[in-house]
Amino acid sequence: xxxxxLSFIDxxxxxxxFSFVLGIGIYLQKxxxxxxxxxxxxxxxxxxxxxxxxxxxNLGALELLGMTxxxxxxxxxxxxxxxxxxxxxxxFLGIYMMPFYYSSKINSIPGYLKLRFDEKTRxxxxxxxxxxxxxxxxxxLYAMALVLHTFLGWNxxxxxxxxxxxxxxxxxxxxxxxxxxxxIIQFFLIWFGLFLVSIMGIIEIGSVHEIIARxxxxxxxxxxxxxxxxxxxxxxxxxLIHWGGIVxxxxxxxxxxxxxxxxxxxxxxxxxxxxxxxRMTPILASFFKMALPFLVIFAGLIAIALSLDPKSGFQLxxxxxxxxxxxxxxxxxxxxxxPGLVGLxxxxxxxxxxxxxxxxVSAFNTVWTYDIYRSVINRNASDKHxxxxxRVSTIVGVxxxxxxxxxxxxxxxxxxxLQAIFxxxxxxxxxxxxxxxxxxxxxxxxAFWGLIAGMSSSFLMYLAVKFHWFSESIITMSSVxxxxxxxxxxxxxxxLICAAVTVLISLFTKRRPKEELVGLVKGLTKELHDQHLPxxxxxxxxxxxxxxxxxxxxxxxx
Amino acid sequence: MSEHQMKPIWxxxxxxxxAMGIVIFLSGLFQLIVPPxxxxxxxxxxxxxWWGALMIVFGGGxxxxxxxxxx
Numbered sequence: 118x119x120x121x122x123l124s125f126i127d128x129x130x131x132x133x134x135f136s137f138v139l140g141i142g143i144y145l146q147k148x149x150x151x152x153x154x155x156x157x158x159x160x161x162x163x164x165x166x167x168x169x170x171x172x173x174x175n176l177g178a179l180e181l182l183g184m185t186x187x188x189x190x191x192x193x194x195x196x197x198x199x200x201x202x203x204x205x206x207x208x209f210l211g212i213y214m215m216p217f218y219y220s221s222k223i224n225s226i227p228g229y230l231k232l233r234f235d236e237k238t239r240x241x242x243x244x245x246x247x248x249x250x251x252x253x254x255x256x257x258l259y260a261m262a263l264v265l266h267t268f269l270g271w272n273x274x275x276x277x278x279x280x281x282x283x284x285x286x287x288x289x290x291x292x293x294x295x296x297x298x299x300x301i302i303q304f305f306l307i308w309f310g311l312f313l314v315s316i317m318g319i320i321e322i323g324s325v326h327e328i329i330a331r332x333x334x335x336x337x338x339x340x341x342x343x344x345x346x347x348x349x350x351x352x353x354x355x356x357l358i359h360w361g362g363i364v365x366x367x368x369x370x371x372x373x374x375x376x377x378x379x380x381x382x383x384x385x386x387x388x389x390x391x392x393x394x395x396r397m398t399p400i401l402a403s404f405f406k407m408a409l410p411f412l413v414i415f416a417g418l419i420a421i422a423l424s425l426d427p428k429s430g431f432q433l434x435x436x437x438x439x440x441x442x443x444x445x446x447x448x449x450x451x452x453x454x455x456p457g458l459v460g461l462x463x464x465x466x467x468x469x470x471x472x473x474x475x476x477x478v479s480a481f482n483t484v485w486t487y488d489i490y491r492s493v494i495n496r497n498a499s500d501k502h503x504x505x506x507x508r509v510s511t512i513v514g515v516x517x518x519x520x521x522x523x524x525x526x527x528x529x530x531x532x533x534x535l536q537a538i539f540x541x542x543x544x545x546x547x548x549x550x551x552x553x554x555x556x557x558x559x560x561x562x563x564a565f566w567g568l569i570a571g572m573s574s575s576f577l578m579y580l581a582v583k584f585h586w587f588s589e590s591i592i593t594m595s596s597v598x599x600x601x602x603x604x605x606x607x608x609x610x611x612x613l614i615c616a617a618v619t620v621l622i623s624l625f626t627k628r629r630p631k632e633e634l635v636g637l638v639k640g641l642t643k644e645l646h647d648q649h650l651p652x653x654x655x656x657x658x659x660x661x662x663x664x665x666x667x668x669x670x671x672x673x674x675x
Numbered sequence: 676m677s678e679h680q681m682k683p684i685w686x687x688x689x690x691x692x693x694a695m696g697i698v699i700f701l702s703g704l705f706q707l708i709v710p711p712x713x714x715x716x717x718x719x720x721x722x723x724x725w726w727g728a729l730m731i732v733f734g735g736g737x738x739x740x741x742x743x744x745x746x
Contacts, residue, residue, distance in 0.1 A: 126702040137691045148681050301684050452716050457702035457723045
């Protein structure tokens with residue numbers, strides 16, 4: 118395709134962004150004096166700051182491009198990722214899990230596994246998380262360079278090295294705090310940079326009603342504009358999935374696995390100034406999460422509606438015979454944005470890529486320093502040494518991300534493994550966490566072997582389908598399925614296998630005494646947090662409101 | 676400098692949105708006088724003028740509120 122041209126004004130906008138993030142890194146360095154400042158942003162953030170960072174750590178450009186493209190491919194079913202696939206898990210984290218995480222003063226999720234189970238469970242999770250984070254970080258970097266090269270014609274190497282060097286500079290200077298600051302800036306840039314696409318699309322087509330009517334007219338028996346009404350028959354919805362797969366795979370396992378145990382997002386809540394703020398972090402984030410479909414899904418639906426009208430001249434790009442769904446958002450930016458606004462749209466995507474990169478690197482440096490280096494290599498490291506190690510591991514993490522990015526460039530099918538990586542680490546870990554936090558008799562050996570069984574089975578299922586060892590329909594229990602449906606079901610089975618093995622082995626192995634588990638397991642711990650507050654100021658109150666909004670949105674788009 | 680003097684994030688968000696808003700708004704005014712060679716769909720409604728103005732108002736408001744609060 119012909120690259121989107123950038124004018125001088127657009128470059129000024131991009132320059133302003135880079136100047137700000139580097140300037141913020143330098144400014145915050147003087148406030149980063151201890152390891153707690155570096156790894157946990159001094160534990161002094163309000164719930165608003167931690168909440169927006171919590172959400173933004175997940176809001177990468179890859180997701181924005183991918184979800185807009187997925188809406189084009191699957192229709193409104195993609196909204197499930199933002200609603201049932203996120204909100205219940207975020208509320209569960211805030212209400213039930215955060216008190217155990219925050220009150221035990223851990224620095225990372227593997228740190229909780231050490232307290233609740235033992236060192237080996239912590240190390241296996243620390244290593245798998247570190248590998249996952251570096252792979253995701255590298256693949257994000259590769260994807261960014263791919264997008265910038267395809268749509269803007271930028272040099273591949275310069276794009277990767279410039280953004281990696283910028284991220285390395287500001288995270289090395291001030292750790293999690295600068296990552297959080299840039300994530301919040303990214304949140305606002307994404308809304309201001311990309312929501313205008315939806316507004317312009319609605320103005321051009323006429324109304325939201327007209328967009329939906331135009332899609333319904335052409336989509337035939339497949340519904341692309343509803344959420345649940347066609348979910349009882351996979352043949353009738355764009356995602357080719359049954360509601361059971363959505364609820365169990367996405368709504369339960371993948372969603373809870375990601376939002377309650379992935380340290381990349383949960384680390385932001387650990388930076389809150391007190392327990393109430395930490396509990397409010399995911400609850401406040403849930404409201405912003407629910408608003409995102411109005412940015413991403415709308416843009417995808419507008420792209421469908423425009424492509425159905427030959428007079429609009431709008432068509433997605435093709436890579437050979439395959440449609441490039443990720444081209445939907447950049448093409449809409451090119452369609453509607455004049456010089457100046459193009460710079461803002463590109464900056465929003467750049468900010469999304471770089472903040473995602475910074476989030477991965479800051480989570481990696483924490484898990485490496487606390488859960489691998491201090492736990493296995495140097496148990497007596499001083500505060501000053503750990504701070505130094507955090508900075509060194511940031512630079513090493515960025516370099517390893519670059520290596521992964523070049524690996525991905527020479528071996529593009531690594532992109533296919535991204536979803537497998539998530540279900541490999543997060544889905545089984547959620548079973549371990551859930552059982553460990555709510556059942557006191559789950560044993561360290563049960564947790565360890567359950568985690569190994571869950572992770573291995575998830576990866577084997579992926580390989581088995583990939584190399585045709587058995588049919589995908591065995592996993593999805595349906596004769597038709599999409600890749601997305603297979604991901605949901607695979608995550609469910611991995612969770613179930615991990616949970617079953619954990620319970621089974623726990624029945625026959627040595628339990629830890631109850632008194633050692635006080636503060637770590639529900640039922641053995643007095644939960645008096647926030648009892649002194651009036652009900653309207655408690656996290657539970659806001660969680661109920663969030664749940665009501667979630668139900669209303671699902672009914673509205675049923 | 677003590678940690679109590681650290682400027683809040685809203686200060687930086689306000690500043691960057693205002694700075695970008697001013698550039699976009701002024702570029703919109705310039706394009707009103709000297710229309711660009713290649714026009715975009717709905718260019719006639721000059722989105723950079725009103726969107727730039729919105730960013731200035733939002734960012735400026737945030738900057739002023741953050742500055743007042745930190746004093």
